[in-house]
Amino acid sequence: KMNINKRFGLNKTIVLLFFIYFMQGVIHNLGHPVTPKLVEDFGISDYYFGLYFASMSLGLLLGSPLWGYLGDHKDKRLFIGVGLVLYSFGQYMFAYIGNENWMILFRFLSGFFVSASITLLMSHLLEHTKLAQRKVILGWYQAMFLIGTSLGYYLGGVLPTLSLYQMYFLADDLRGVFFIQAFLNLFHALFIVVFIGKTKRVSK
Numbered sequence: 590k591m592n593i594n595k596r597f598g599l600n601k602t603i604v605l606l607f608f609i610y611f612m613q614g615v616i617h618n619l620g621h622p623v624t625p626k627l628v629e630d631f632g633i634s635d636y637y638f639g640l641y642f643a644s645m646s647l648g649l650l651l652g653s654p655l656w657g658y659l660g661d662h663k664d665k666r667l668f669i670g671v672g673l674v675l676y677s678f679g680q681y682m683f684a685y686i687g688n689e690n691w692m693i694l695f696r697f698l699s700g701f702f703v704s705a706s707i708t709l710l711m712s713h714l715l716e717h718t719k720l721a722q723r724k725v726i727l728g729w730y731q732a733m734f735l736i737g738t739s740l741g742y743y744l745g746g747v748l749p750t751l752s753l754y755q756m757y758f759l760a761d762d763l764r765g766v767f768f769i770q771a772f773l774n775l776f777h778a779l780f781i782v783v784f785i786g787k788t789k790r791v792s793k
Contacts, residue, residue, distance in 0.1 A: 602717040602786065603726060607733045609781055610710060614737020616777055617703065619745035619770040620680060623763040630763065633689045641683075641696045648700025649707070656705040657712065665709040666782045672705025673778035677771035684767035706781070713785060745770075 628638050652672075659668050679699030683692050711730075718726045748754050748766050758765030 599726075600717065603714065605784060606710060606714050606717075607730060609777075609785070610730055611733040611737040612777055612780075613706065613710075614734040614739075615741040615744065616770060616773050617676075618738045618741030619748070619773075620684070620767050622742050622746040623749065623766050627684065627763045627767075630761070631687065631689070633692075637689050637692070640693055644693045644697040645700035648697040648702075649704045652701035652704035653708045656708045660705075660709040660712055664787060665713055666785060666787070669706045669709050669785075670778050670782040672702045672709075673774055673781070675702040676706075677774045677778075680767050680774070681771040684764040710781075 624641070625638055628635075628641070656668055656672065676699050679695045679702060682695040683699060686692055686695060714726065714730055715723065745766055748769065749758075749760055749763060754760075754765060754769075758768075
């Protein structure tokens with residue numbers, strides 16, 4: 590009988606990272622489907638919606654090289670944990686600050702800090718993947734994230750319609766989706782720090 594794990598280069602760490610990246614796809618995309626309506630409800634001009642996504646992308650661009658450098662020289666778990674906690678803060682403040690210009694800043698910070706987990710989880714995966722299987726493993730890794738992303742978009746749109754949501758938030762108060770996202774992301778950060786194990790460091 591063929592050993593599937595051996596055939597595809599899987600090990601416990603890789604399977605765990607697949608699960609982590611799937612959950613990251615779910616949690617980090619809960620807010621996206623309600624963002625346009627949130628901006629509209631605040632009475633903010635439509636063009637700000639583009640600014641919010643652009644500022645987050647800029648944060649990702651600037652943050653990724655920095656976190657990559659730091660992760661090469663220290664235990665990645667520290668930076669992944671810090672990045673995700675501050676991402677939760679950025680997402681919460683984006684929804685609750687109530688000022689269109691401050692929202693640009695917090696969206697930027699969300700992108701900057703979430704780039705830590707995006708960059709360093711990928712690095713951690715490569716450290717535990719044999720060279721011959723990397724193309725396949727990376728393909729599955731991205732597939733897990735995309736499946737999670739799709740589920741996150743769906744759940745983010747459905748959440749405000751659920752009676753359980755409406756027990757704690759007004760049905761038309763979409764900020765609650767971001768509160769839930771930030772809360773879940775803290776548990777996501779804790780799970781990663783506890784379970785992914787110590788990461789490798791670049792030799793000096």
